[in-house]
Amino acid sequence: MKLIILDRDGVINEDSDAFVKSVAEWHPLPGSIEAIARLSKAGWTVAVATNQSGLARGYFTAQTLEAMHQRLRELVAAQGGHVDLIRHCPHGPDDGCDCRKPLSGLFRQIAEHYAVTLDGVPTVGDSLRDLQAGAAVGCQPYLVRTGKGRATEGKSLPAGTRVFDDLAAVASYLLET
Numbered sequence: 406m407k408l409i410i411l412d413r414d415g416v417i418n419e420d421s422d423a424f425v426k427s428v429a430e431w432h433p434l435p436g437s438i439e440a441i442a443r444l445s446k447a448g449w450t451v452a453v454a455t456n457q458s459g460l461a462r463g464y465f466t467a468q469t470l471e472a473m474h475q476r477l478r479e480l481v482a483a484q485g486g487h488v489d490l491i492r493h494c495p496h497g498p499d500d501g502c503d504c505r506k507p508l509s510g511l512f513r514q515i516a517e518h519y520a521v522t523l524d525g526v527p528t529v530g531d532s533l534r535d536l537q538a539g540a541a542v543g544c545q546p547y548l549v550r551t552g553k554g555r556a557t558e559g560k561s562l563p564a565g566t567r568v569f570d571d572l573a574a575v576a577s578y579l580l581e582t
């Protein structure tokens with residue numbers, strides 16, 4: 406299967422240092438919805454792996470998070486595409502979970518859901534931890550310069566990380582190869 410694993414904040418939608426706390430604060434990045442639709446219409450299975458420590462911090466509820474994800478799904482569906490799976494880490498930095506990126510628990514959940522290995526599966530992130538979490542389980546990391554990506558680009562990236570301006574550019578690259 407052609408599987409791609411996307412980070413959410415800073416890749417699909419605008420990120421905020423104050424967290425994205427509501428549907429009203431959830432703004433798709435230019436071209437991101439269309440990119441997801443293009444990929445899914447071309448046979449890619451689109452999954453999302455996102456840290457959401459705002460839940461543990463009490464910034465928003467699980468219901469609000471689900472409303473954001475329903476909005477995402479609706480916008481992609483309106484372009485003829487489909488977001489197949491969204492897995493989030495609800496924990497805070499001190500909770501000792503195994504699913505908060507850069508740990509790879511969300512990626513293992515996704516691999517188990519589809520009963521696949523993740524070797525070479527593209528994963529797109531804006532933070533170093535996104536890339537590290539995926540690379541640790543064999544994914545091909547893609548960094549985008551949106552969200553925190555420009556700051557991340559100057560850091561020591563996982564070997565073989567490919568860098569693109571945004572998700573739309575990653576989608577175009579994957580759809581041409």
Ligand SMILES: O=P(O)(O)OC[C@@H](O)[C@H]1O[C@@H](OP(=O)(O)O)[C@@H](O)[C@@H](O)[C@@H]1O
Nearest residue numbers: 412413414421422424425455456457458
């Ligand atoms: O980029 P993804 O994984 O989709 O989501 C990131 C968000 O959960 C938030 O993660 C926080 O990191 P801490 O959780 O405070 O370390 C901060 O970076 C926020 O700016 C950001 O909105």
Ligand SMILES: [Mg+2]
Nearest residue numbers: 412414415531
């Ligand atoms: Mg992010």
Ligand SMILES: [Zn+2]
Nearest residue numbers: 494502504505
């Ligand atoms: Zn977690």
